[in-house]
Amino acid sequence: MLPGWALHTSFLTSAAMSAPWLGVAVITAFRRQDRALGCIATLLSILASTALVWRAPNGESLYPTLMLLFSSLTLGAILLLPRRDAETGTIAGILVLMGSTLLAYSTGDLLVLLGAWILSIVPFLWAGWFRSRTWRPMVGLLSSSLAISLAVGFMVARTGVSSISHLKGQSPGGLVAFSLLIVAAVFRKGIIPAQAWVADAAESGPLVPTALFLNGHFGALLVVKLIVPLFPETDHLFPVLSYLAIATAIFVAIRALAENSPRRLLAFLALSQSACILSGLESRTAEGITGALVHWVVVTVSTVGLFGILRLLEVRFGENLSASRHLGLAEHAPRLAVSFAILGLALVGLPGTLGFCSQDLLIHGTLTTHPLTGLLLPIATAMNAVSFFRLFTRLFLGKRRTGFTVMADALPRERWVLAGIVLFVVFGGLFPNATVIEHSSEVDVVDQTIRTIDNLNRDKGYSSTNIQRPNPNATPIAVREVDAAEQRPMGVHR
Amino acid sequence: MNVFQDILIFVVVAPGAVFAAFALLWLLGWTPSERLLSRATGLTFSASTAGVAALIWKITSASSITVAFGSWFAVGNYHFPLVLMVDRLSIPFLALAAVLSGLIGQFSATYLHRESGFLRFFLLLYLFAFGSLLAFAAGSFDLLAAGWEIVGITSVLLIGFFERRPAPVENGLYVFGIYRACDIGLLVGIFAMHHWAGTASFGSAFPNLIGRQTVIVCLLLLLAASGKAAQVPFSGWLPRAMEGPTPSSAIFYGAISIHAGAYLLLRAQPLLAQSVLASSLVVLIGAATAIHGTIVGRASADAKTSLAYATLTQVGVVFIEIGLGWRWLAVAHILGNATVRTMQYLRAPSMLHDYHQMHSAIGGELSPTGKQIEEMLPERIQLWLYRWALDRGHLDTMIERWVIAPLSQTSTYLSRRERTRAPSPTTIRPGRAVEVSTAGPAERSH
Numbered sequence: 032m033l034p035g036w037a038l039h040t041s042f043l044t045s046a047a048m049s050a051p052w053l054g055v056a057v058i059t060a061f062r063r064q065d066r067a068l069g070c071i072a073t074l075l076s077i078l079a080s081t082a083l084v085w086r087a088p089n090g091e092s093l094y095p096t097l098m099l100l101f102s103s104l105t106l107g108a109i110l111l112l113p114r115r116d117a118e119t120g121t122i123a124g125i126l127v128l129m130g131s132t133l134l135a136y137s138t139g140d141l142l143v144l145l146g147a148w149i150l151s152i153v154p155f156l157w158a159g160w161f162r163s164r165t166w167r168p169m170v171g172l173l174s175s176s177l178a179i180s181l182a183v184g185f186m187v188a189r190t191g192v193s194s195i196s197h198l199k200g201q202s203p204g205g206l207v208a209f210s211l212l213i214v215a216a217v218f219r220k221g222i223i224p225a226q227a228w229v230a231d232a233a234e235s236g237p238l239v240p241t242a243l244f245l246n247g248h249f250g251a252l253l254v255v256k257l258i259v260p261l262f263p264e265t266d267h268l269f270p271v272l273s274y275l276a277i278a279t280a281i282f283v284a285i286r287a288l289a290e291n292s293p294r295r296l297l298a299f300l301a302l303s304q305s306a307c308i309l310s311g312l313e314s315r316t317a318e319g320i321t322g323a324l325v326h327w328v329v330v331t332v333s334t335v336g337l338f339g340i341l342r343l344l345e346v347r348f349g350e351n352l353s354a355s356r357h358l359g360l361a362e363h364a365p366r367l368a369v370s371f372a373i374l375g376l377a378l379v380g381l382p383g384t385l386g387f388c389s390q391d392l393l394i395h396g397t398l399t400t401h402p403l404t405g406l407l408l409p410i411a412t413a414m415n416a417v418s419f420f421r422l423f424t425r426l427f428l429g430k431r432r433t434g435f436t437v438m439a440d441a442l443p444r445e446r447w448v449l450a451g452i453v454l455f456v457v458f459g460g461l462f463p464n465a466t467v468i469e470h471s472s473e474v475d476v477v478d479q480t481i482r483t484i485d486n487l488n489r490d491k492g493y494s495s496t497n498i499q500r501p502n503p504n505a506t507p508i509a510v511r512e513v514d515a516a517e518q519r520p521m522g523v524h525r
Numbered sequence: 526m527n528v529f530q531d532i533l534i535f536v537v538v539a540p541g542a543v544f545a546a547f548a549l550l551w552l553l554g555w556t557p558s559e560r561l562l563s564r565a566t567g568l569t570f571s572a573s574t575a576g577v578a579a580l581i582w583k584i585t586s587a588s589s590i591t592v593a594f595g596s597w598f599a600v601g602n603y604h605f606p607l608v609l610m611v612d613r614l615s616i617p618f619l620a621l622a623a624v625l626s627g628l629i630g631q632f633s634a635t636y637l638h639r640e641s642g643f644l645r646f647f648l649l650l651y652l653f654a655f656g657s658l659l660a661f662a663a664g665s666f667d668l669l670a671a672g673w674e675i676v677g678i679t680s681v682l683l684i685g686f687f688e689r690r691p692a693p694v695e696n697g698l699y700v701f702g703i704y705r706a707c708d709i710g711l712l713v714g715i716f717a718m719h720h721w722a723g724t725a726s727f728g729s730a731f732p733n734l735i736g737r738q739t740v741i742v743c744l745l746l747l748l749a750a751s752g753k754a755a756q757v758p759f760s761g762w763l764p765r766a767m768e769g770p771t772p773s774s775a776i777f778y779g780a781i782s783i784h785a786g787a788y789l790l791l792r793a794q795p796l797l798a799q800s801v802l803a804s805s806l807v808v809l810i811g812a813a814t815a816i817h818g819t820i821v822g823r824a825s826a827d828a829k830t831s832l833a834y835a836t837l838t839q840v841g842v843v844f845i846e847i848g849l850g851w852r853w854l855a856v857a858h859i860l861g862n863a864t865v866r867t868m869q870y871l872r873a874p875s876m877l878h879d880y881h882q883m884h885s886a887i888g889g890e891l892s893p894t895g896k897q898i899e900e901m902l903p904e905r906i907q908l909w910l911y912r913w914a915l916d917r918g919h920l921d922t923m924i925e926r927w928v929i930a931p932l933s934q935t936s937t938y939l940s941r942r943e944r945t946r947a948p949s950p951t952t953i954r955p956g957r958a959v960e961v962s963t964a965g966p967a968e969r970s971h
Binding site (some may be wrong): 227231282285286287288289290316317318321322357359361366369370376381382383387388391392394395398399406409410413414415417420421424425428429430431446449450453463464 | 548549551552553554596597599600602603605667670671672675678682685688689691694697698701705708709712713716719720744746830837911929932933935936937939940943
């Protein structure tokens with residue numbers, strides 16, 4: 032039996048966060064068995080995060096769940112990495128990314144959040160790691176970091192307090208800090224007008240680490256963790272963020288229609304779909320917020336899988352893949368093709384996948400709050416579906432290309448990871464109640480904040496919220512079950 | 526829960542469960558034999574058909590059979606009802622889907638023997654059967670939409686079945702675009718029902734809408750129905766869908782999928798009856814489609830396209846009947862049209878053989894059938910109509926010019942603006958790029 036301290040929340044949080052940093056230290060010191068060491072580090076984080084989710088009180092499992100999700104995805108990403116990419120630097124960089132992301136999810140301190148934010152971009156600024164070959168990603172990331180640094184500095188200087196819970200509802204730093212935080216979220220999330228860096232990062236940087244980086248969703252985290260709880264007085268400005276998010280979703284969806292670079296196209300799809308998260312969070316309805324949180328999970332899982340498959344295809348068939356003609360890769364790699372199709376269709380809301388539930392809730396939530404602009408959301412999703420299907424048909428269908436060996440389909444190691452991811456989105460879609468209701472209890476977090484806002488606003492003579500209370504009877508979360516399935520013993524490695 | 530409720534669950538879930546089992550095992554590395562697949566198909570759909578027969582027997586004495594599982598998911602006041610329901614409207618459609626899926630499965634076991642996509646076809650057939658049975662047995666518009674989407678995606682994947690040729694693949698993409706665009710109507714219509722009436726269920730809890738709300742919801746549902754049923758102005762996708770294998774054309778565009786739009790309108794009949802504007806529009810669209818279908822069908826050069834337009838003409842007439850409120854006539858018309866067209870589609874590959882047999886039986890060629898109605902028109906109009914029919918009423922051209930081209934041009938313009946401010950990707954890509962057609966062995970780099 033485990034001693035009591037081993038199950039204490041602070042110990043588990045420390046264990047989940049320190050495992051990747053320990054992994055970085057060991058990998059850089061030994062420089063051998065990088066993939067295995069990376070897997071061990073992420074497994075330790077997964078175990079600690081699972082215990083955290085298990086022990087979290089009802090309504091407080093959002094961040095442990097996100098930690099579990101991100102650490103599980105990191106494990107999947109490390110296993111999916113082709114041998115060509117699984118170098119010491121890449122694995123160490125991925126672990127740095129994971130360590131900083133978990134730190135950002137779990138912290139309740141402004142300065143620690145700022146540190147995690149900056150640490151997460153370090154691998155993407157350093158030429159030896161994941162730095163992009165174009166200027167936009169660096170400018171985007173530095174701008175977001177500068178904005179959040181100024182915002183945090185301003186808030187701490189004005190109040191002398193760095194604890195987020197102590198600053199709740201106090202609008203620390205006023206409109207200046209609020210604006211800086213919005214700027215930071217806009218740059219980090221790739222919201223219009225700062226959307227171009229995301230595609231550049233995906234195209235000219237390392238694919239799998241970039242996918243993990245984008246799916247940390249630090250922009251959305253900033254909204255949930257700081258902007259909504261800390262700034263009730265600027266309540267009337269929140270819709271601006273929603274309008275920007277919806278504009279991003281539709282703009283990027285149109286932009287993707289004529290894109291032929293698979294990397295850029297996937298980045299646009301991921302960006303357009305993840306922009307919906309912000310509009311859902313801002314919708315101030317239980318459906319919208321729950322839809323946004325479930326969509327967060329769907330986008331994260333699907334896009335990491337899609338980027339991973341694309342990288343596997345590049346390694347097998349060459350890095351100049353293009354959607355301008357049919358490549359007929361399905362005959363060489365049918366299982367990669369099917370996994371790609373399922374994950375892509377889940378991303379755009381195919382029934383039977385978790386994406387259908389999240390889209391349904393998001394559309395209901397957003398249309399309730401913004402009947403006209405909300406209409407753009409299903410239109411953007413429809414365009415994304417067409418773009419994704421075009422990419423799928425161009426990559427996988429068409430006349431068979433010659434010159435490949437028969438060993439092009441998913442290897443056992445990759446097959447088990449992809450099967451786990453596919454099972455997650457499918458079983459999540461078939462039995463969404465567990466996932467959705469569990470996340471509904473997390474709506475309480477945002478709900479309480481909005482109630483505070485409403486109380487303040489009512490004192491001033493106006494009220495705008497129409498939030499509905501979720502079902503409080505939380506059930507065991509599906510994420511746990513499927514992540515456990517992902518941790519099954521792997522198949523034989525080549 | 527009584528035995529008929531169990532049977533209803535079995536009928537809907539059985540094809541989905543078989544699909545899931547085969548798909549998962551294949552994903553993990555196992556490929557079932559043709560014999561196993563065809564036997565499993567026969568067994569599954571025979572059992573489903575027997576189940577539907579039992580449901581028909583029960584429906585003669587009960588108005589409906591309902592199975593409520595509660596909510597698929599629920600948040601706040603919104604919930605996605607998971608309710609299966611068969612009544613006298615849905616049971617003919619359920620029977621049609623179960624029987625024809627089994628027949629097509631048996632036909633395809635021979636027709637697609639040793640075809641490289643044999644397993645893919647059967648998996649998609651199972652998924653299609655599950656989607657259509659779910660749509661027809663749904664107890665609410667929400668669940669109907671889930672089945673509707675599954676039917677759509679399987680339809681598109683089967684159009685691109687012969688994936689080595691670019692034409693089927695590109696046509697599948699076109700059809701997918703039309704489906705997705707029109708399905709926005711269904712999604713927003715369902716949202717509107719929830720928003721205004723608090724429910725999107727059929728039966729006793731049917732959405733109670735008033736005035737303008739009814740018109741808006743009806744128009745949104747009509748958009749979805751028109752897209753699925755290839756009504757004007759979306760008819761252009763139907764001949765493109767003929768690229769798929771004949772058995773799938775038979776069940777999709779002769780029987781089930783093409784009539785799903787009509788089923789949606791039949792379900793929404795209580796709403797349509799309240800709105801003269803929406804009913805008139807249904808009649809108008811149906812009439813336009815019937816005229817369009819009969820004219821274009823006369824200029825079609827191949828058997829499957831002629832059959833597609835013949836089906837379309839009849840579906841147009843069905844829309845007229847629904848718009849006029851002749852509900853049961855529409856149901857009878859759908860059943861007759863679906864069964865006859867399925868038979869005709871399945872015989873289409875043997876058409877020449879059939880003609881040869883007829884010629885040898887009568888000892889010569891068949892005599893001309895007589896005067897065509899278009900011959901009564903002035904020659905100039907005949908010529909114009911012929912050109913119009915050859916271009917299929919310019920419907921595709923209009924969609925291409927007014928929807929696809931502007932979107933594509935906007936996207937290209939945005940792309941150019943983006944590229945002018947960043948280095949070209951070809952200059953920044955790492956040096957180890959390999960041309961697709963000359964890539965080396967996969968395991969070397971793996």
